[in-house]
Amino acid sequence: MIAVEGMTCRNCVALISDELMTLPTVSAISVNLDTGAVEVSADAALDIEDLHQAIRQAGYIPNPTA
Numbered sequence: 001m002i003a004v005e006g007m008t009c010r011n012c013v014a015l016i017s018d019e020l021m022t023l024p025t026v027s028a029i030s031v032n033l034d035t036g037a038v039e040v041s042a043d044a045a046l047d048i049e050d051l052h053q054a055i056r057q058a059g060y061i062p063n064p065t066a
């Protein structure tokens with residue numbers, strides 16, 4: 001689970017989902033808009049930094065402390 005700051009609507013969810021799904025190790029994404037929680041299904045090779053990078057790429061801020 002990753003906490004993401006700045007998501008406000010369905011568009012934000014779609015943007016983040018699209019960006020994360022470009023990572024080959026990611027198989028599914030589930031976003032809770034109310035809590036800002038992003039659930040990622042991925043294989044073990046996934047680098048958490050790649051996830052954070054993709055979130056920033058989409059224009060949002062991953063919160064590693066949450």
Ligand SMILES: [Cu+2]
Binds near residue numbers: 013
């Ligand atoms: Cu939005």
